[in-house]
Every structure is written in C-alpha cells, then in structure tokens.
Amino acid sequence: MEVFHFGAGSIGRGFIGKILSENSYNVTFIDVNEDIISQLNKDNEYTVETVGTNNKTEVVKNVCGILSGDLEGIKKKVPETDLITTAVGANILEIIAPTVAEIIKTRKSSGITRYINIIACENKLEASTFLKSKVEQYLNDDEKNYMETYAGFVNSAVDRLIPPRKVEGEVVTYTIVEDFNEWIADETLIKGDLDLKGMIKKKDLTPYIERKLFTVNTGHIITAHMGVYMGYETIDQAVQDEKIRKIVIGAMEESGAVLIKRYGFDKDEHEKYIQKILKRFENKYLGDSTVRVGREPLRKLSIRERLIRPLLGTIEYGLPNSNLLTGISYALKYNIDSDKESVELQEMLRTKGVEETLKEVTGNSIPDELMTIIKTNYEKL
Known part of the structure; x- marks a missing residue:
C-alpha cells in the first residue's frame, strides 16, 4: 500500500x-x-x-x-x-x-x-x-x-x-x-x-476538534505569549511560572465551560483532560520554544481560532472569560522581528491602536465592553 x-x-x-x-x-x-x-x-x-x-x-x-x-x-x-x-x-x-x-x-x-x-x-x-x-x-x-x-x-x-x-x-x-x-x-x-x-x-468530529482547539491550543498559545513576554525560552519553563500557570489554567477552565455547555462533556472528565494537558506542557524533554509556539499571531487571533473562538463561546453562554481576555492582551504583545505576522501586528497597533486592530483582525466580533477590558490589560503591560 x-x-x-x-x-x-x-x-x-x-x-x-x-x-x-x-x-x-x-x-x-x-x-x-x-x-x-x-x-x-x-x-x-x-x-x-x-x-x-x-x-x-x-x-x-x-x-x-x-x-x-x-x-x-x-x-x-x-x-x-x-x-x-x-x-x-x-x-x-x-x-x-x-x-x-x-x-x-x-x-x-x-x-x-x-x-x-x-x-x-x-x-x-x-x-x-x-x-x-x-x-x-x-x-x-x-x-x-x-x-x-x-x-x-x-x-x-x-x-x-x-x-x-x-x-x-x-x-x-x-x-x-x-x-x-x-x-x-x-x-x-x-x-x-x-x-x-x-x-x-x-x-461528529466537531466536539473533538473544539475540545483540542479550546484546551490544548488555547492553553499552549497563552503559555507561549506570556512566556515570551516574561523572558522564558521554552514552554515547560513558562508553565511553571505561577502567574502564567494561573492564567493558563483559568483560560482552559473558561473555554472548557463552553465545551461542557455546548457538547455535554462531563465536567470532572474535562478537568482531568486539562490536568493531562498541563503535564504535557511541563514535559522538559521536549524543550519546545515559546517563540515557535507563539508564531503567526494574526492567524491565531482570527475569529475561528484558539483565542477568539472560545471567547465568543463564553459570550454566547454568558460565562466568565477574564483569563481569556488576559491571554488576548498578551497575544497583542507578541513582538518578534523574525515573525512576519508579529511585525505586521505591531505596525497595526502603532498606526491604528488596540481597538481598531482587534476589530480588523477578529472580524469585529468582540463586544465593546470586552474590547475595553483587553485594551486596559494591554496598556498595563
């Protein structure tokens, strides 16, 4: 064959x-x-x-x-x-x-x-x-x-x-x-x-695609972007930082609440899934680069991707989303000269500001009140 x-x-x-x-x-x-x-x-x-x-x-x-x-x-x-x-x-x-x-x-x-x-x-x-x-x-x-x-x-x-x-x-x-x-x-x-x-x-593949996107990919990208901002070279180093870990777990729990509501996943089983993902991030033998995982921020901030899609789910079901909003703020801070999308994102932020940049990148999908929170978080960094 x-x-x-x-x-x-x-x-x-x-x-x-x-x-x-x-x-x-x-x-x-x-x-x-x-x-x-x-x-x-x-x-x-x-x-x-x-x-x-x-x-x-x-x-x-x-x-x-x-x-x-x-x-x-x-x-x-x-x-x-x-x-x-x-x-x-x-x-x-x-x-x-x-x-x-x-x-x-x-x-x-x-x-x-x-x-x-x-x-x-x-x-x-x-x-x-x-x-x-x-x-x-x-x-x-x-x-x-x-x-x-x-x-x-x-x-x-x-x-x-x-x-x-x-x-x-x-x-x-x-x-x-x-x-x-x-x-x-x-x-x-x-x-x-x-x-x-x-x-x-x-x-039906959709529940499993979203479970992976909302948990592995969401947690991974937030770990990477926060890790780059805070000077960590690898994912396993970054996820051991208490501040990063707290936001990453919080974001996966927020996106997980969407999955539980939407597809009926068992809450306890999904919590075990989150813990399994964390153990994978902690695998020091992989030595996975935060810069590599964080690359292509414009794509990863788009409406069908790992940050905005779960956020929209929390809006749909009226669920908490403060950690996801924090993760988006750090995504805007991903500033790597060798990454074409990062350079483009930083130029957009410089010329258009946070709100207009996010509207363009996310298809104007984020409500104004959440946009304000993201902007405030971003400006505090």
Whole structure:
C-alpha cells in the first residue's frame, strides 16, 4: 500500500508518517527540504524518540521522499497510491493544492476508479474541506465530477506536541515526540474503507476538534505569549511560572465551560483532560520554544481560532472569560522581528491602536465592553 504524505517535518515524521508506516504503508514524503528528502532516500527509515513518562526509541521503516517540485516523480507513483495525508501547516495547504490537483488529474486520465482519501492533518478547522476548495480551482468540470465521485476529503483532529529540534550527533530525520498522540477522523467523509490503527473514526468530529482547539491550543498559545513576554525560552519553563500557570489554567477552565455547555462533556472528565494537558506542557524533554509556539499571531487571533473562538463561546453562554481576555492582551504583545505576522501586528497597533486592530483582525466580533477590558490589560503591560 502506498501513501503520499505532504510535509516531512517533525510532525509529519513523528506522528502521521509513523502511524502510516505502522499500518504497512510505504510512505512517500513530499517536501521542499532537500536535506531531509535526501536522508530519507538514503536510509529508507528514520528514528523516533518518545520522551516523557514512557521513554523509547523506534525505527520507522518503508519510507522515501520526493521533492515538491518533482511533479513527474510524483505522477509516477500515482497509480499505486490511494491515500494522501498532510502535515505542512495550515498556511501551506493552498500552496500544495495544485500538486494535489495534478494527482487527481493523473488518476482520471489513467482511468483509476479506486477511491482515494485525502486527510489534511493541520491545526485548522475543516482543513481537508479547505484543501478541497483550493484543489477545485485547478480542475475543469469533468475533473471536479471525477474528484467528487472517487476522492474523499476527510476532516480530522490531530494532537501531538513535536518540537522541530535538531539533535546533536544525529541525522536530520531523527525526531523527538511526546508520549501522547490523538488522531480523530470524520468517518462520514471517508470514501470506501479506511481503517488505520492509531486513527479514531467519529461521526461528529466537531466536539473533538473544539475540545483540542479550546484546551490544548488555547492553553499552549497563552503559555507561549506570556512566556515570551516574561523572558522564558521554552514552554515547560513558562508553565511553571505561577502567574502564567494561573492564567493558563483559568483560560482552559473558561473555554472548557463552553465545551461542557455546548457538547455535554462531563465536567470532572474535562478537568482531568486539562490536568493531562498541563503535564504535557511541563514535559522538559521536549524543550519546545515559546517563540515557535507563539508564531503567526494574526492567524491565531482570527475569529475561528484558539483565542477568539472560545471567547465568543463564553459570550454566547454568558460565562466568565477574564483569563481569556488576559491571554488576548498578551497575544497583542507578541513582538518578534523574525515573525512576519508579529511585525505586521505591531505596525497595526502603532498606526491604528488596540481597538481598531482587534476589530480588523477578529472580524469585529468582540463586544465593546470586552474590547475595553483587553485594551486596559494591554496598556498595563
């Protein structure tokens, strides 16, 4: 069995690629990184080190790589390939869409009538549906009809903390991961049969996507932004700070109250879930950078993302939100010269002020009284 996996970075290798290999797939990684692709083709395997309470080292086999620009090389493998996955980052989905479209075109012109499933494993709501909308732009009507019949774009929720670390003395494909992972897929969007050990199928994905977004992503981003502001280099260092920890827990409890109200999650079970997330943040062996986790603040302040979406939930149900508001204030303080979005955000704040910037970035979704609180918090920092 063959699979194309777009993205040979740490998440691709340490999470999705590993699961696919363990399910007897031959994994072809597609990426722009020549060093990684070369190493994959040289070794046809790579090492994954799991760190945390259950430390272990495993070798992932049956892998190779193709550079993203090698369209002919990709097309040669199309006839044997019935699964595509991605871990490229939400912003890159639009960039890989033309290549996915070429794969669809090649299948059609080759007369292939087997189903193919395409799963975008990204921190984005309905990422596969988004990818489908971009792929359609490169297809004619006949090709769109073919895709509609034979290709399933399967939305999924993924969760594993994997810092992009280069390990001294090891090859570039050596990967460090935490000892937790969760991959949930929307089984209603799967075409044909797709059963993978390590992937959970659910008929309604929304509660699990929001649980991850509102808990892991919300807590992670607030830890990162507060950590950067207070001078901490890694997430595990930042979350040990009492001030940061109090705000992070408070924010996850506020967003959790929305989930309990909206989806009927058990309160005690969700509290255990929050405590599990905190333990993951505390994992010192990951050494995950606060600057890395905090990156792309404009995207992460958008209306469907990890700060504003749970805040809007607290407004909808009339629930407390003071810690989420504090987290948003620190997001506005994320000031990193190497981050394009950070530079743009700081320029917007300088020229337009807090209120106008937030209105523009969040789609004017925050009520005036909460906007005032955010502005006051921001000005006190």
